[in-house]
Amino acid sequence: MPSFRRYSLGVTEQHGPSGRRPPNDGPKAAARNRAALIAAARAVYAEHGLDAPLSAIARRAGVGQGVLYRHFPDRAAVAAAVLEENVRQIEQAAEARGATLPGVLGVVSWHLTESAAFISLLHIDDAGQRDGTHAYAKVLSERVERALRERLPEGHRLGEANDLMLAIAMVSGAVAGPTREERERRVLAAWRLLRVEVGAVRPHEG
Structure with a gap:
């Protein structure tokens, strides 16, 4: 941490x-x-x-x-600001010269280990609330997916329509533990079980 x-x-x-x-x-x-x-x-x-x-x-x-x-x-504004910053960093990582999908997934994984607000973004229930917060979170989730798909190689195992974000949501569900090290260990283990290569778990420094 x-x-x-x-x-x-x-x-x-x-x-x-x-x-x-x-x-x-x-x-x-x-x-x-x-x-x-x-x-x-x-x-x-x-x-x-x-x-x-x-x-x-x-x-x-x-x-x-x-x-x-x-x-x-208010509290919602704070959480929204954290979400926006998380998504902005992922977009910057995807747009960086030489960026790869494993590298960007490493940035996503860092935010999963660090941010409870970001995890909540990945568990939106479309049948649930329809308020402004829900709509805003959905837009941010779509931005994450677009950024990742920019670096998704042709024929990748997560290339099907819903597989990419489903995999990230599944990995986010594994985030648990009292320390950052334990949460990172569980995130990397989840990616291994999905047989998806992921780079170093770290923030984007642009």
Whole structure:
């Protein structure tokens, strides 16, 4: 599980020797705060599930709870932001020069081990809720599938219409364990049982 240092991201009030407040970074500080909150939410959700208190996310990010609410008005908005970032990283991995299906599946697998919100995306019941959250999650799921199919070799065992996302959902169902290492071990074991090659389990660094 990645560690996150608790530090100020431009949100605490500090004063220089003259007693005046230092210049505010404005949009840059806001962007850093938002990125820190998303990373913290992913870690907290992985440890404690989607019902974890928002205060725990703010503490992990090193910001006040008021900063969190300025970026995300409620719990659903936080989970949606984590999902969006997960999908964006998978898309970037698929678009990278020299990308391969095993490599992109490694990125997907990293998000499966790290993000409870991402796992929930892969277990959408089309016969279930039809609210805006469901529709949004479905769109994100379709984006994941498109990104993967860009790197799917012709004749691959997951090439049939529904096999690709079904396999990922099956692998996500194997994600369990108190530590990140145990969850990764189970994900890799699930891929082996499906006889699908997967690359290193790591985030995309683009």
